[in-house]
Amino acid sequence: MRQFLKLLFRNQLAAFGAVVLGFILVLALLVPVLPLQDPDVTATGDRFLRPFSEGHLLGTDHLGRDLLSRLLWGTRLSLAVGIAAAVIAATIGSAIGIIAGYFGGRTDNLIMRGVDMLMAFPYILLALAIVAALGPGLMNALIAVAAVNIPFFARNIRGVTVSLAGREFIDAARLAGMGHVRIILTEILPNVLPIIVIAMSTTVGWMILETAGLSFLGLGSQPPQADLGSMLGEARDAMITAPHTSIVPGVMIFLIVMSVNLLGDGVRDALDPRLKSGALSRPQAKTLVERKGAVPPATDDLLSIQDLETQFHVGKRVYRAVNKVSLSVKPGECLGVIGESGSGKSVTALSVMGLVASPPGVIAGGAVRLEGEDLLDVSYEKLRQKRGEKVAYIFQDPLATLHPLYRVGDQLAEAIQCHHKVSDAKARERALELLKAVRIPNAESRLKNYPHEMSGGMRQRVGIAMAMANDPDVIIADEPTTALDVTVQAQILALLDDLRRERGLAIIFITHDFGVVAQLCDRVAVMYAGRIVEQGPTNAVLDAPAHPYTKRLIACVPELGGGRRELAAIPGLPPVVDKLPEGCAFAPRCQKAREECQKGEIGLEGAAPRKVRCLYPEEAV
Amino acid sequence: MTVALKITDLAKTFSLGKPLFRPALPGVRAVRPMSFQVEEGETLGIVGESGCGKSTLARMLVGLLEPSVGSIEIAGKALDNADPAVFGKQIQYVFQDPISSLNPRKTIRQIMETPLKRLYGMDKAQRQERISEIFASVNLREEFLDRYPHEFSGGQAQRIGIARALAAAPRIIVLDEPVSALDVSVQAQVLNLLADLRTEFNLTYLFISHDLAVVEAVSDRVVVLYFGSVVEIGQAEHIFNAPKHPYTKLLAESAPVVGRPLTAPEQKDSELPDPLNPPPGCAFAGRCPRATELCRTDTPALRQMGEDQLAACHHPIEG
Incomplete structure (x- = not known):
C-alpha cells in the first residue's frame, strides 16, 4: 500500500488531481455544518446578483437563491450520485464479468451476447429510454447511468477472469475442496480487484458527467433540489445576461472531472502490472555502455568476449549478471555455455549485439570484438547492420520470435531485404533455398504458412533458416531445443551440426543440458553466478570435471540406462547476484570449501585450453 | 499387493462444436480408450511427447476433467462423479x-489451510499442528507460512505445492512434470524428497x-x-534398454547422452499425426521403419510380450 502511494504521488499530475479532488470532497462532506444559507429559499427581489455581492459570495440565480450554497449542496449531490452509480455499475458489471469468465462456455455466451445487445444502443439513447420508462428523478437517473456503464465493466472483468480461470491455482483450489462460490470469492476476486479499481477510477468522472447531462436535460434532479447538471440547465436561459450562473457550476464540473481523471490515470499507472513491468518505458535500441577502466586489446579470434561485465541497475541495487566473462570462438567451432537459470549465460549472449534491455541493463566493462572490432564502441546504425548479417541469434521459443501475422516466407524475405537490396522475387527464391537447407519438407508450400500452422520443430527450423538468411559468421543459439520434444531435438541438433560443418559457422550454444553439449560442442564453458568457473575441451571437462560445481552438477543429471536410484543433489540455492559473497560464489554449497575460499578474488587459472576457478580443484589442470 | 488405482477404457474426446451449416465435426480424441492399474506404493511413470495426451489423462485422474467414457477406481471404489472434493481426499495433483x-x-498459510478446512473441517489448532508436521516432512521452515508465493524460488515453491498435495492426505499423487521447470541441481533435491x-x-x-532419464x-x-494411446x-529398468515398440526405441535413442555421437535417429519428415484427421491403423506407422501394410489398416492391440512387458505393435522388436 505504501509503495502504491509512493508510485502514485511520484506522478505530479495525479498528485495535483488528488489534492483538488480531496479539497472538493472535504468541502462536500462539510456542507451540512458550514454556515451556508438555505439553498432552496427563493428571493425574487435579489435575482441575478453578481458574485462578491453583499451576503452572496458567488451571487444569486434566477430565483435569487444563494449560488454558493446551491453549488456546494449540488456538488455534494452530484458526487454522491456519480460515485454511487460507479459503485453499482462496478459491482453488477464485475459480477457479470466474473461469472461469465469463470464458467465459460454457454453461460459466457448467453451473458456476453446480452451485454453486447446493451452496448449496441448509443449510451445517451439508452439512458434516456431508461429514464423515460422509469420517469424523471435523480434516483432513476442514477439507475440509468449505472445500467449504461455495466457493459464496460462486464467486458473488462470477463477478459481478466478468463485468463485467471485457466490458471493452475484455480485447479489447485478445486482439488483442495473449494466450491465455485468460494473459488470466485477467495481466489478470483482478490486477483481482479485491482482491475476493478482501475476501471472505476477511470470511469467515475465520466459517470458524474453523464448524471449532470441527464439533469441538464431535466431528467435528473427535480426542482428545487440543486445538482450541478440542473444548475446548468436552469442557467441556460440567462447565459448571456448573467453568465456567472452557468460559469459557477461549469467550473465545478470541470474541476471535479479533471481531478478525477488525473487521479484515475495515476491510479491505473501505479496499479497496472503491465505498466509496472516497464511496458511504457521503451528500452533503448542498444544496450547502454558505461565502461570504467581500460578496454582489453584485440585478439585474432572471430568473436571474442573479453572481461565482459553486464549489470542491471534496479533502484539502488546492482545485479552483476555477467561478471568479467571472457569467451571466444573461431570459424567452424562450436562453443557450449552451460549453466543454471540466473547464471548469466543468456545475458552474456544478448550483450554481444547490444540486445540487453536498457534500462535497466548496463554494460559496465570489457569488450566484445568481432574480427577485432569492438562492438560496444560502434554506432547503433553500424551495429544494426551487423545484427543478423554477421552475428545471428536463435532463441528458445520460435513461436514468440516469429511474427504471428505474417507468412514465414515473407518474414524470411524481409530478413534478407533488410541487409541486401534484392528484388522480391530474388528474396523469395533465397527464402525457399533456406527452407530447403534446414530440411523442411514441401518447402514451397511451407513458405505460405503462418507460424501457428507449423509444429514446434518446424518453427524452430524456420528460426534457424532466419538466422542463416544473411550467411552470418557467428550464430548464437540460446537454448534452441529446450522447448522441443526429444525426437525433434535430435533432428535440430543434427541440423545445426551439419550447417556448421558445411558453412564453417561458429556457434555459441547456450544450454543447461550436458547431453546436448557433449554431442554438439568442441569446447564448453561452465557458468555459475555470473562467472565462468571452468572451461576447456568438452570431453576433458565432462570426463574429468575440475570444479566441484561442474562435477556435482553432472552427477545431478540422471542418465538413461541407470535404473531406479537416489540422485545426487546439490543442497542450497545459487546466490542472488546483487549480494554476491566474497570469494567463490559456490563455497556456501561446496563440501570442499575451506575458510580461504570465501576470501578475496579467485582467478580462472590453468594450462590452456583448460581453466578452472577453484583453490582446491578436483583435478589439476 | 492391492490395487490403488484402476482405470478401465478411459477416454476423452474434445468436441469441436457443430458448425452452423455443416454436420458436426468428429472431435479430437485426446485420450483413446486406455486401461491400466497402479499398485499401492508403486510409482508409475508416464512418458510421451507433447500432444500425446499425458496432461489430459492426469486431469481426468484427479477429477478436473470429466472422462468421455470409462471408469476410474480408487482402492476398489469407483469414482463416477467429477467432483474434485470427492477426488481430493483420495488423489492429489502436483x-x-x-x-x-x-x-x-x-x-x-492460507494456501495450506484450504484443503485442511474444506476437505477435513479441522479447527485452527488442528490445522496448525498438521501444517507443522507436513512442513517438517518437506524440509520447509515454518516462517515461510506468512509469506507470499512470489517470494520463493522455483524449488521452494514446488515443495510448497507438494506440501499442499500432502495436506489432503491422499493415497495417490499425480505428479505432472513436477521438475521440468526446475534447474538440474534443484530437480534432484525435489526428486529425492518425493522418494522419501x-x-x-x-x-x-x-x-x-x-524426460526419460528422470522417469527411469x-x-x-x-x-x-503416443497420440493418445498406450x-x-x-x-x-527394462523398458528403455529392451524396448518392444519402435516408438519407445526412438524415444530412448533421441535423448542426448554424454559419450554418444550425434545422430538423428530419424531423418525424414516426422511429425505427429494430425489429431483432426487421424490416420487409420497404428498412429506411429508413418514414422516407423518396421511398418507394413497391416500397420496402416489395423490398429494393434496391447499384447503381453515377455515378462511384465506389454506393447501395442504388429512387428515388435525381438530380443
Whole structure:
C-alpha cells in the first residue's frame, strides 16, 4: 500500500488531481455544518446578483437563491450520485464479468451476447429510454447511468477472469475442496480487484458527467433540489445576461472531472502490472555502455568476449549478471555455455549485439570484438547492420520470435531485404533455398504458412533458416531445443551440426543440458553466478570435471540406462547476484570449501585450453 | 499387493462444436480408450511427447476433467462423479509450474489451510499442528507460512505445492512434470524428497514427464503414450534398454547422452499425426521403419510380450 502511494504521488499530475479532488470532497462532506444559507429559499427581489455581492459570495440565480450554497449542496449531490452509480455499475458489471469468465462456455455466451445487445444502443439513447420508462428523478437517473456503464465493466472483468480461470491455482483450489462460490470469492476476486479499481477510477468522472447531462436535460434532479447538471440547465436561459450562473457550476464540473481523471490515470499507472513491468518505458535500441577502466586489446579470434561485465541497475541495487566473462570462438567451432537459470549465460549472449534491455541493463566493462572490432564502441546504425548479417541469434521459443501475422516466407524475405537490396522475387527464391537447407519438407508450400500452422520443430527450423538468411559468421543459439520434444531435438541438433560443418559457422550454444553439449560442442564453458568457473575441451571437462560445481552438477543429471536410484543433489540455492559473497560464489554449497575460499578474488587459472576457478580443484589442470 | 488405482477404457474426446451449416465435426480424441492399474506404493511413470495426451489423462485422474467414457477406481471404489472434493481426499495433483499453481494474493498459510478446512473441517489448532508436521516432512521452515508465493524460488515453491498435495492426505499423487521447470541441481533435491515422502506416507505416484532419464530414475513401471494411446508398458529398468515398440526405441535413442555421437535417429519428415484427421491403423506407422501394410489398416492391440512387458505393435522388436 505504501509503495502504491509512493508510485502514485511520484506522478505530479495525479498528485495535483488528488489534492483538488480531496479539497472538493472535504468541502462536500462539510456542507451540512458550514454556515451556508438555505439553498432552496427563493428571493425574487435579489435575482441575478453578481458574485462578491453583499451576503452572496458567488451571487444569486434566477430565483435569487444563494449560488454558493446551491453549488456546494449540488456538488455534494452530484458526487454522491456519480460515485454511487460507479459503485453499482462496478459491482453488477464485475459480477457479470466474473461469472461469465469463470464458467465459460454457454453461460459466457448467453451473458456476453446480452451485454453486447446493451452496448449496441448509443449510451445517451439508452439512458434516456431508461429514464423515460422509469420517469424523471435523480434516483432513476442514477439507475440509468449505472445500467449504461455495466457493459464496460462486464467486458473488462470477463477478459481478466478468463485468463485467471485457466490458471493452475484455480485447479489447485478445486482439488483442495473449494466450491465455485468460494473459488470466485477467495481466489478470483482478490486477483481482479485491482482491475476493478482501475476501471472505476477511470470511469467515475465520466459517470458524474453523464448524471449532470441527464439533469441538464431535466431528467435528473427535480426542482428545487440543486445538482450541478440542473444548475446548468436552469442557467441556460440567462447565459448571456448573467453568465456567472452557468460559469459557477461549469467550473465545478470541470474541476471535479479533471481531478478525477488525473487521479484515475495515476491510479491505473501505479496499479497496472503491465505498466509496472516497464511496458511504457521503451528500452533503448542498444544496450547502454558505461565502461570504467581500460578496454582489453584485440585478439585474432572471430568473436571474442573479453572481461565482459553486464549489470542491471534496479533502484539502488546492482545485479552483476555477467561478471568479467571472457569467451571466444573461431570459424567452424562450436562453443557450449552451460549453466543454471540466473547464471548469466543468456545475458552474456544478448550483450554481444547490444540486445540487453536498457534500462535497466548496463554494460559496465570489457569488450566484445568481432574480427577485432569492438562492438560496444560502434554506432547503433553500424551495429544494426551487423545484427543478423554477421552475428545471428536463435532463441528458445520460435513461436514468440516469429511474427504471428505474417507468412514465414515473407518474414524470411524481409530478413534478407533488410541487409541486401534484392528484388522480391530474388528474396523469395533465397527464402525457399533456406527452407530447403534446414530440411523442411514441401518447402514451397511451407513458405505460405503462418507460424501457428507449423509444429514446434518446424518453427524452430524456420528460426534457424532466419538466422542463416544473411550467411552470418557467428550464430548464437540460446537454448534452441529446450522447448522441443526429444525426437525433434535430435533432428535440430543434427541440423545445426551439419550447417556448421558445411558453412564453417561458429556457434555459441547456450544450454543447461550436458547431453546436448557433449554431442554438439568442441569446447564448453561452465557458468555459475555470473562467472565462468571452468572451461576447456568438452570431453576433458565432462570426463574429468575440475570444479566441484561442474562435477556435482553432472552427477545431478540422471542418465538413461541407470535404473531406479537416489540422485545426487546439490543442497542450497545459487546466490542472488546483487549480494554476491566474497570469494567463490559456490563455497556456501561446496563440501570442499575451506575458510580461504570465501576470501578475496579467485582467478580462472590453468594450462590452456583448460581453466578452472577453484583453490582446491578436483583435478589439476 | 492391492490395487490403488484402476482405470478401465478411459477416454476423452474434445468436441469441436457443430458448425452452423455443416454436420458436426468428429472431435479430437485426446485420450483413446486406455486401461491400466497402479499398485499401492508403486510409482508409475508416464512418458510421451507433447500432444500425446499425458496432461489430459492426469486431469481426468484427479477429477478436473470429466472422462468421455470409462471408469476410474480408487482402492476398489469407483469414482463416477467429477467432483474434485470427492477426488481430493483420495488423489492429489502436483502442477508443472510451481509459481502459477499458487495464488499470488494468498499467503502460504492460507494456501495450506484450504484443503485442511474444506476437505477435513479441522479447527485452527488442528490445522496448525498438521501444517507443522507436513512442513517438517518437506524440509520447509515454518516462517515461510506468512509469506507470499512470489517470494520463493522455483524449488521452494514446488515443495510448497507438494506440501499442499500432502495436506489432503491422499493415497495417490499425480505428479505432472513436477521438475521440468526446475534447474538440474534443484530437480534432484525435489526428486529425492518425493522418494522419501513416498516411503514415509506410503504413497502411490503417477509420475508424468517427458524426460526419460528422470522417469527411469524414479519409477517402478513406465507407460509410454503416443497420440493418445498406450503403446508400451513395462518395468522401468527394462523398458528403455529392451524396448518392444519402435516408438519407445526412438524415444530412448533421441535423448542426448554424454559419450554418444550425434545422430538423428530419424531423418525424414516426422511429425505427429494430425489429431483432426487421424490416420487409420497404428498412429506411429508413418514414422516407423518396421511398418507394413497391416500397420496402416489395423490398429494393434496391447499384447503381453515377455515378462511384465506389454506393447501395442504388429512387428515388435525381438530380443
